[in-house]
Amino acid sequence: MIVILVKNVTDGQMDQVLARIAEAHLTSHISKGEETTVIGVVGAHLPPDLPDAIERLPGVSRIMRISKSYKLPSREFKPSNTVVEVGDVRIGDGGLVVMAGPCSIESREQLLATALAVKKAGAQVLRGGAFKPRTSPYSFRGMGEEGLKILADVGAETDLKVVTEVMTIDQVELVAQYADILQIGTRNMQNYQLLEEVGRIDRPCVLKRGMSATIEEWLLSAEYIMGKGNKQVILCERGIRTFETATRNTLDLSSLPVVKRMSHLPVICDPSHATGKWYLVPPMSLAALGAGADGLLIEVHPDPDHALCDGAQSLTLENFSTLMDKLVAMMDLMNRP
Ligand code: PEP
Ligand code: MN
Numbered sequence: 001m002i003v004i005l006v007k008n009v010t011d012g013q014m015d016q017v018l019a020r021i022a023e024a025h026l027t028s029h030i031s032k033g034e035e036t037t038v039i040g041v042v043g044a045h046l047p048p049d050l051p052d053a054i055e056r057l058p059g060v061s062r063i064m065r066i067s068k069s070y071k072l073p074s075r076e077f078k079p080s081n082t083v084v085e086v087g088d089v090r091i092g093d094g095g096l097v098v099m100a101g102p103c104s105i106e107s108r109e110q111l112l113a114t115a116l117a118v119k120k121a122g123a124q125v126l127r128g129g130a131f132k133p134r135t136s137p138y139s140f141r142g143m144g145e146e147g148l149k150i151l152a153d154v155g156a157e158t159d160l161k162v163v164t165e166v167m168t169i170d171q172v173e174l175v176a177q178y179a180d181i182l183q184i185g186t187r188n189m190q191n192y193q194l195l196e197e198v199g200r201i202d203r204p205c206v207l208k209r210g211m212s213a214t215i216e217e218w219l220l221s222a223e224y225i226m227g228k229g230n231k232q233v234i235l236c237e238r239g240i241r242t243f244e245t246a247t248r249n250t251l252d253l254s255s256l257p258v259v260k261r262m263s264h265l266p267v268i269c270d271p272s273h274a275t276g277k278w279y280l281v282p283p284m285s286l287a288a289l290g291a292g293a294d295g296l297l298i299e300v301h302p303d304p305d306h307a308l309c310d311g312a313q314s315l316t317l318e319n320f321s322t323l324m325d326k327l328v329a330m331m332d333l334m335n336r337p
Pocket of ligand 1: 103129133184185186187208238270273
C-alpha cells in the first residue's frame, strides 16, 4: 500500500501516520518527491481496516494499493526512474554507464593495464572479481582480500569507480571497505540472507538475474535488499538457462524493456556472461543499448588467451575500444546523452 500525503503535510501529521503504520507491525519507506511525499507500507499482513483508517488521518491525501507481489522496486511505488549515484557516476539518468574489466583480478599489472585502457575508451567503472563463484572447485577462485586491495588501489590510481562480487554474508563488510559498488552474482540472487545483509549497508549494488529466475523473482530479490533500507539497486540481465547450447546462456534482451516498465530501478546488461563468446559481446552490447540498457558490464582482458577465468568471453583492449566507439555513435543516433 502507498500512502500519498498532502503537499503541505506537517511533521506532526506525518509522525501520526508513521506511528499508525508501526502499530500494525508494518514497515514504512518514505519517498520524498518534488511535489509530494509518499510512504510505502510493506509487511507480511496488512490489516483489512488499516487503509481506510489511514486515509482518514489528517495530512493524508489518498491510499493506493500496490497490486504486484514486489512493492518497493515497482513503478507503482515510484513512477520516476531511480538514478543510482556513485560519486559523479550516475546510473539510470538516460546515459550509458560502462563497467569493464577482467573476470578476475590476477595481478596489479593485469588490472592496471586493463583499467588504463578501459578508462581511455570511456568506461566509468572498473570491474574485477576477487571472490569468484566457480562451477568447479578446482578452478581459480580469486585472489580474495589481496585482490580487493589491488582493485581499490588501481581504481584510485585511475580515478575509476570499482565493482566486485560479494558471495557470503561475512564478506559484505570486507568487500564494502574496498568497493564502490557490490555485485551479487547470478548464483546468489536467491540467497536471501545475503540480500538482506547487503540491504543493511549504504552501498550501491548490482543485482544479477538468477540464471533460472523469472523477472518477478528477480524483482522480489531486489525487494529483499530494498526492504532493509538500501534503495541503490542496479538490476543486471546476464542471460538465462535455456535448451540452447551455442551460447553460454541465452541473453533475454526483452527483459530490459520489460523491467523498465515494471520497475523504476536502473537496469544494465552483461553480454559477456550472457553469451560466453567474445565475438558476440559487441553485437549484444549494441542490442542491449537499443533495448534501453542504462549500462553494460563487460569483461575485458589484456591477454584473453591466458586469462585465469572467462578468457573466451573477454574482449581484448583493442576490441573493447572499437566497441565503445560504436556505442557512442549509437547513443548519438538514439539521442541519448
Ligand atoms: C561475474 O560477473 O564475474 C560473474 C560471475 O557473473 P555471473 O554471476 O553473472 O555468472
Ligand atoms: Mn566472468
